[in-house]
Amino acid sequence: MMTTMKRVLINASNLHTGGGVQVATSFINDLLGDRSRLADCIVSVYASDTVYENIDFQRINCDSLFTLKRFNVRGIESLKFGVSSEFQGFDLIFTIFGPFYTNQRVKHSIVGFAQAWIVYPNNEVYFRKSFLKRNFDRLKFRLQWSFFQKSDLLVVESEHLKERLSSYKGFSPSRVKVVPNCVAEIFRSEKKNRRDVEIFSRSPGVIYLGLISRDYIHKNLDFLMEVVIRLNQLGRLEYKIVVTLSDEEWSKKSPQFRSSLVNAGVVKYADLPNFYKQLDAVIFPSLLESFSVTPLEALATRKVLFASNREFVTDVCGGHAQYFDPLDTNSAAHAIIQWFEYTETSVRETVISAAYDHYMRLPTSSDRTQSYINLILEELTGI
Secondary structure, rough: OOOOOOOEEEEEOOOOHHHOOOOOOOOHHHHOHHHHOOOOOOEEEEHHHHHHHHOOOOOOOOOEEEEEEOOOOHHHHHHOHHHHHHOOOOEEEOOOOOOOOOOOOEEEEEEEEEOOOHHHHOOHHHHHHHHHHHHHHHHHHHHHHHOOOOOOOEEEEOOHHHHHHOOOOOOHHHEEEOOOOOOHHOOOOOOHHOOOOOOOOOOEEEEEEEEOOOHHHHOHHHHHHHHHHHHHOOOOEEEEEEEOOHHHHHHHHHHHHHHEEEEEEEOOHHHHHHHHHOOOOOOEEOOOOOOOOOOHHHHHHOOOEEOOOOOOHHHHHHHEEEEOOOOOOOHHHHHHHHOOOOHHHHHHHHHHHHHHHHHOOOOHHHHHHHHHHHHHHHHHHHO
8 A cells, every 4th residue: 555645657748649649648538537546646647749639628637636748758858957857756657658768767667668670670671671771770779678678667568569578688577567459438439429520532432441550661551552553453343542641741652652542631539430430441551560459440440451461460350350461462452352342241241240349348448547557556556
């Protein structure tokens, strides 16, 4: 039992893009909506601009022992004196996804680990980088790992990542806890609580596939350009693929990429269900992940999932996805055409229903929030 109130910092100041923003937003929304979960602690939350702008302020139930601060840290900025001082005076700092760059002693440090590049360095994407980029990243990941190692506890989203931290990096399994990623509560909330907005324009008679993703090299987005071209060569129906890139990312893509795909722009957290609602299917061609919630969001929204036949998908979705080789456009195109042009409607409905049932048996975002809180309390009390 804690005899005095402990000062706890929930650190999401370093999360600006990608799935980490969704996880942080979901956790902070749950935490702010139910102060009792850490009632015996003085809790501070540092949220980056992106996380802060996605927080549901209607759910907030703060008091004098619970503060929310808009605060941005990028990379090693937290080592600067003016920034590092913001992280002093806490009994425990939970950095939702690290690394947490600090040279000061933290009484208790829990850090989320999702950097697959550190534990899978010789992956399928490695040689797609230039020689200079490969060597720069090698040094960057070595620096990141030196800070991850300082954590009292690392939190990962899958068993395969925990095993890899032990077998490849020699990190003690007792210092690694698995808290599975999950679909945000917004996908389970009643329809009446959602705003209904159009994310992109649809044309009649067209099959729309899409995914939520930024333009990271391991996401394999250029593959989608080749897939949609192949689909419209081989299929009897018309197909389009929708991506969600920022204006800057979109402008850097090739003219052929921009003419072949549809860009819906960056989708706000609250609008994710609306994005999936407009799709006929989700396509997920990633080559490397620690864990991605996109496949589960497809299942949750009753959309057929076409996904890379890789461990980070099969471990979570099992037989509830249509798999393809993410290095073979014909493999992806044939899987999609087989489903939309040659599979009976009744069979499709059965498959999607079974996938939804599978999703409903998985942990919820509330379960994840409670798991995070349990880890915090256990670390503070030394259980």
